[in-house]
Amino acid sequence: MAGSMNTAPDRWPGATWYEATTPARKFDHLRGRHRCRVAVIGAGLAGIATALGLVERGETDVCVIDSCAPGSGASGRNGGFVFAGYSLDNDALIGQLGSSRARTLHGWTRQAVTLIRERIDRYGIDCQVNDAGVLLADWFGDDAKLNGFARRMHEQLGFQLDPVDRRSMRDQVDSTRYGAGLHEPGSFHFHPLRHIQGLAGVIEQAGSAVLADSPVRSIHSANGRWRLRCDDGEVEAEEVVLATGGYDRRLCRSVQRALQPVATYIAVTEPLGTMLGELMPAPVAVYDTRFAFDYYRPLPDTRLLWGGRISMAARSPAAIRRLMARDIRRVFPSLGGIRFEYAWGGWMSYARHQMPLLGQRSDGLWHALAFGGHGMATTTLAGEMMAEALTGNDRRISAFRRWPPQWAGGALGRAAIQGHYWMCQARDWLRDSHRRWHQRV
Numbered sequence: 310m311a312g313s314m315n316t317a318p319d320r321w322p323g324a325t326w327y328e329a330t331t332p333a334r335k336f337d338h339l340r341g342r343h344r345c346r347v348a349v350i351g352a353g354l355a356g357i358a359t360a361l362g363l364v365e366r367g368e369t370d371v372c373v374i375d376s377c378a379p380g381s382g383a384s385g386r387n388g389g390f391v392f393a394g395y396s397l398d399n400d401a402l403i404g405q406l407g408s409s410r411a412r413t414l415h416g417w418t419r420q421a422v423t424l425i426r427e428r429i430d431r432y433g434i435d436c437q438v439n440d441a442g443v444l445l446a447d448w449f450g451d452d453a454k455l456n457g458f459a460r461r462m463h464e465q466l467g468f469q470l471d472p473v474d475r476r477s478m479r480d481q482v483d484s485t486r487y488g489a490g491l492h493e494p495g496s497f498h499f500h501p502l503r504h505i506q507g508l509a510g511v512i513e514q515a516g517s518a519v520l521a522d523s524p525v526r527s528i529h530s531a532n533g534r535w536r537l538r539c540d541d542g543e544v545e546a547e548e549v550v551l552a553t554g555g556y557d558r559r560l561c562r563s564v565q566r567a568l569q570p571v572a573t574y575i576a577v578t579e580p581l582g583t584m585l586g587e588l589m590p591a592p593v594a595v596y597d598t599r600f601a602f603d604y605y606r607p608l609p610d611t612r613l614l615w616g617g618r619i620s621m622a623a624r625s626p627a628a629i630r631r632l633m634a635r636d637i638r639r640v641f642p643s644l645g646g647i648r649f650e651y652a653w654g655g656w657m658s659y660a661r662h663q664m665p666l667l668g669q670r671s672d673g674l675w676h677a678l679a680f681g682g683h684g685m686a687t688t689t690l691a692g693e694m695m696a697e698a699l700t701g702n703d704r705r706i707s708a709f710r711r712w713p714p715q716w717a718g719g720a721l722g723r724a725a726i727q728g729h730y731w732m733c734q735a736r737d738w739l740r741d742s743h744r745r746w747h748q749r750v
């Protein structure tokens with residue numbers, strides 16, 4: 310049943326590598342009555358970027374409230390890839406909007422990548438930025454298709470991807486698994502939990518509130534003001550932004566019924582010492598051209614962070630270790646016996662159309678949800694657009710009206726997503742088998 314599925318952050322037992330490498334930080338808890346102009350529910354990057362966007366525009370009467378702590382949801386436990394684009398793939402975006410409009414909307418995500426990088430420098434956030442960037446590696450060895458994709462992105466979106474030929478790929482990743490690749494200039498990878506906690510600190514320093522361990526239980530509006538009820542207190546606000554990701558579907562059913570929470574998994578190896586540099590001579594973050602791709606990146610303490618799979622199920626760390634061990638062996642056979650010291654999962658939220666849900670309900674409640682697996686740049690963009698709208702300029706956010714909240718189908722919708730995933734996985738497998746067969750004959 311949709312309503313009974315537990316997608317609370319504590320569904321994933323055990324600390325993440327990110328938690329183990331982030332200095333402990335205490336945030337206030339909501340007690341008693343609090344008044345503010347804008348209340349943001351959810352201190353993931355969508356909520357934090359909204360609050361920061363307001364603070365940077367001079368609006369500091371803001372309060373962000375989270376059930377746990379900033380970054381306890383997907384925003385503090387993800388792969389750490391910061392790159393352009395939406396969950397809806399670029400070709401589909403062009404198909405829906407035409408080249409000119411798609412170029413504008415895609416361009417906004419590229420600007421968001423730059424903004425994240427600028428803020429890290431501006432606020433001196435120590436989040437292990439690695440500017441080696443993000444590399445798309447071709448799983449199928451299909452140079453013509455890869456080059457065609459790069460050409461389309463350039464011609465239709467003005468999005469320049471740098472080609473990496475087969476020989477040069479081995480200077481980046483020492484695996485026989487891949488054909489050629491595409492490198493995204495300006496992209497980078499980082500420690501997402503340190504990043505979001507750093508931003509939360511900036512918001513607090515500006516005089517706004519970031520409140521932890523305070524799940525919002527209900528929202529009501531009366532006489533033009535909103536009341537948010539928590540266990541030990543209440544917040545009264547003129548405006549409310551719902552930014553609860555895939556971690557809540559009960560607070561505002563009319564919007565959240567448009568979401569499906571989808572899980573993906575990460576495991577982190579023991580330190581690999583010099584072996585890591587041999588396997589990954591360039592410290593890039595890598596994903597591949599399959600629908601259900603691996604995503605991985607080297608960490609500063611010589612561990613390898615390995616992510617992959619999407620599923621409708623929360624799995625135990627032991628099960629995640631087994632799955633990731635199988636996947637890592639296909640790319641780096643020499644890591645067959647490696648020990649994973651950390652394993653966890655997280656919930657992303659998806660709308661049926663795979664674009665973010667951004668806008669305002671008829672009663673005035675704002676929402677910033679459904680960023681899927683492409684959430685670092687798009688949540689930052691959403692925060693900017695939300696802050697613009699809350700300070701009187703809704704030009705950009707209104708572009709998202711064409712992707713409204715539509716019922717995501719409940720349990721049936723979840724079964725359909727899982728079925729679609731398996732079908733795409735089978736299609737990828739067939740394509741790969743075909744390639745290997747051709748190589749043999």
Ligand SMILES: Cc1cc2nc3c(=O)[nH]c(=O)nc-3n(C[C@H](O)[C@H](O)[C@H](O)COP(=O)(O)OP(=O)(O)OC[C@H]3O[C@@H](n4cnc5c(N)ncnc54)[C@H](O)[C@@H]3O)c2cc1C
Pocket residue numbers: 318350351352353354355356374375376377378379380381382383384385386387388389390391392523524525526552553554555556557560572573574575616654655656657658677678679680681682683684685686688
């Ligand atoms: C394992 C994993 C790997 C990923 N890798 C990448 C990647 O490498 N690059 C990339 O761009 N994207 C990646 N993503 C996607 C990206 O992390 C998400 O799209 C993005 O973080 C979503 O941000 P959010 O703010 O919408 O949600 P979240 O970060 O999930 O935040 C929602 C917050 O709302 C809070 N909340 C929920 N209900 C309530 C309530 N009732 N009251 C108060 N607070 C509440 C939760 O505690 C949570 O902190 C990944 C996601 C996962 C799970």
